Amino acid sequence: MRTDPSRSRYPRVTLGDGSGEESAAPHPAWPLARPDYTSLEAAVQGEAARWNVPGISVAVLHDGTITPVAVGVTSLETRQPMTTDTISQIGSISKVFATTVVMQLVDEGKIDLDAPVTTYVPELPLADADARANLTMRHLLSHSGGFEGDRFLDYGRGDDATTKSMLAMDTLQQWFQPGELFSYCNVGFYLVALVIERVTGEVAEIVVQQRLFDPLKLEGAIYFAEDAITRPHAIGHFLSDRNAGPKIARPYSFPRHVNLCGNIVATATHLARFAQMHMNDGELDGERIISPEAAQLMRTPFIDAGAEYRTYGQGWCIWDYPDLKTVEHGGATMGFRAHLTTVPQKGFAIATLTNADSGAAAIQDIEAWALDHYLGFARPKPAETSRKKQELERFTGIFSRHDSRTTVTRRKKHLEVSVIDIDERTGKEEEEARTFSLVPIEPAEANRFRVPEGPYLGMVVDFLESPTKDHPDRLLMRVGGRLSERFGAAGAGVDGESDKSAKDSKKSGKKK
Numbered sequence: 001m002r003t004d005p006s007r008s009r010y011p012r013v014t015l016g017d018g019s020g021e022e023s024a025a026p027h028p029a030w031p032l033a034r035p036d037y038t039s040l041e042a043a044v045q046g047e048a049a050r051w052n053v054p055g056i057s058v059a060v061l062h063d064g065t066i067t068p069v070a071v072g073v074t075s076l077e078t079r080q081p082m083t084t085d086t087i088s089q090i091g092s093i094s095k096v097f098a099t100t101v102v103m104q105l106v107d108e109g110k111i112d113l114d115a116p117v118t119t120y121v122p123e124l125p126l127a128d129a130d131a132r133a134n135l136t137m138r139h140l141l142s143h144s145g146g147f148e149g150d151r152f153l154d155y156g157r158g159d160d161a162t163t164k165s166m167l168a169m170d171t172l173q174q175w176f177q178p179g180e181l182f183s184y185c186n187v188g189f190y191l192v193a194l195v196i197e198r199v200t201g202e203v204a205e206i207v208v209q210q211r212l213f214d215p216l217k218l219e220g221a222i223y224f225a226e227d228a229i230t231r232p233h234a235i236g237h238f239l240s241d242r243n244a245g246p247k248i249a250r251p252y253s254f255p256r257h258v259n260l261c262g263n264i265v266a267t268a269t270h271l272a273r274f275a276q277m278h279m280n281d282g283e284l285d286g287e288r289i290i291s292p293e294a295a296q297l298m299r300t301p302f303i304d305a306g307a308e309y310r311t312y313g314q315g316w317c318i319w320d321y322p323d324l325k326t327v328e329h330g331g332a333t334m335g336f337r338a339h340l341t342t343v344p345q346k347g348f349a350i351a352t353l354t355n356a357d358s359g360a361a362a363i364q365d366i367e368a369w370a371l372d373h374y375l376g377f378a379r380p381k382p383a384e385t386s387r388k389k390q391e392l393e394r395f396t397g398i399f400s401r402h403d404s405r406t407t408v409t410r411r412k413k414h415l416e417v418s419v420i421d422i423d424e425r426t427g428k429e430e431e432e433a434r435t436f437s438l439v440p441i442e443p444a445e446a447n448r449f450r451v452p453e454g455p456y457l458g459m460v461v462d463f464l465e466s467p468t469k470d471h472p473d474r475l476l477m478r479v480g481g482r483l484s485e486r487f488g489a490a491g492a493g494v495d496g497e498s499d500k501s502a503k504d505s506k507k508s509g510k511k512k
Helices: 040-050 089-108 129-134 136-140 161-167 186-200 205-214 256-262 267-280 292-298 357-376 389-393 499-508
Strands: 055-063 065-072 310-311 317-320 325-333 336-343 348-356 398-399 404-411 414-421 434-440 449-452 460-465 475-479 481-488
Touching: 040 055, 040 065, 040 357, 040 398, 055 161, 055 267, 055 357, 055 460, 065 267, 065 460, 089 205, 089 256, 089 267, 089 292, 089 325, 089 336, 161 186, 161 256, 186 205, 205 256, 267 348, 336 357, 348 357, 389 404, 389 475, 404 475, 481 499
Parallel strands: none
Antiparallel strands: 055 065, 055 348, 310 317, 317 325, 325 336, 336 348, 398 404, 398 481, 404 414, 414 434, 434 449, 449 460, 460 475, 475 481
């Protein structure tokens, strides 16, 4: 969902997939060398300044103790200080809360993860009859339902908003059959919220309040903007120009039916306590929230998620590195970036909340410092490799989805990507394209690429050969967990010229 059409060179704002890949880092001219800080406070303060983030709140769980830190201001207009009690949008980390409630209901025998979703929502419409018959809660919680996952149309503020969003699901594209692939799916969690309501007979937000916020003592954690305004709360910011500085992000939150999917507003300490419960296998301060089996199942890999070491369990994103396993989720909303990373084998967690889109870069660097300082661990980076020109050209062409059109070309030994965003409500195309380069990474047979520089630094993109009866040569491109399909043949590559000369030749009509 785009919240500011003037920011077309940055990614549109959608609820994130937990990898951080959907979030823009600042312009490449910004400083890229992280200092070697001597304390958590110094790291948070330093990264807030380095990436021009108005406010950051962090909570670290280590050796059974939660250490909160907050710096900066909640809003550049009000200049109120960011404190450890300030609530901020946590975005898609909300999905882990919703999944935890589902697992409670599984423990109680009220939900079967492998029963068809139509058991609970018999009127569910999907475009594909087989997908409708086979779709389960396990597929929804692991983002493997197969239908298009991004739809942010407004279905009103009433308690029936989630039902209304479900009744329009037959207009969603079915990319693949349930369980075949990973494709990040916000809409699937709209349906999760509806199942919770059908099973409990209560409004979904009240269920989460009673089953999680209250027993975990997360006082002040809320869903609605009208509740946030009565508490110390942060305001999101966009940073499209370093010299001009951040500006207030509007609107403040997503529509009502998105609540369980991505609308929780909470503190970093709230997230640390939530993480502690999960790493304690479902129990905190003598309060049993979910069974040990349920907690372990949530962090058990279920489906490959398109990057080396990365899978999805039930609600959680899992990175199973050779030396350490992290279980985590991220969030990206209107001018907010958030991340919660847990290391169950070490009893360690770090929750980071920022009130600017440039906070994506700050989070990465704060987490990197913390993992190194507390655990002596650094995330391994994928190694770049080389591919022959004809191999690269296999992935070129025009890829389409309902909210964007992507052109992929080969330039020398890498790929160039240009994305035109399309408003899902009006069909209007953005005038300016988002662009980035892709270099191949190992293993070559996985057809994965990495952005080597610029606003999307580190993002992993992969290409999937996914034949169907009608399209035996179908090729899908997965960016930020989202799929698009190539139409037509592969495009041509370009050798021996710079981006500028290629653009100049196009403008003049001359062939190079």
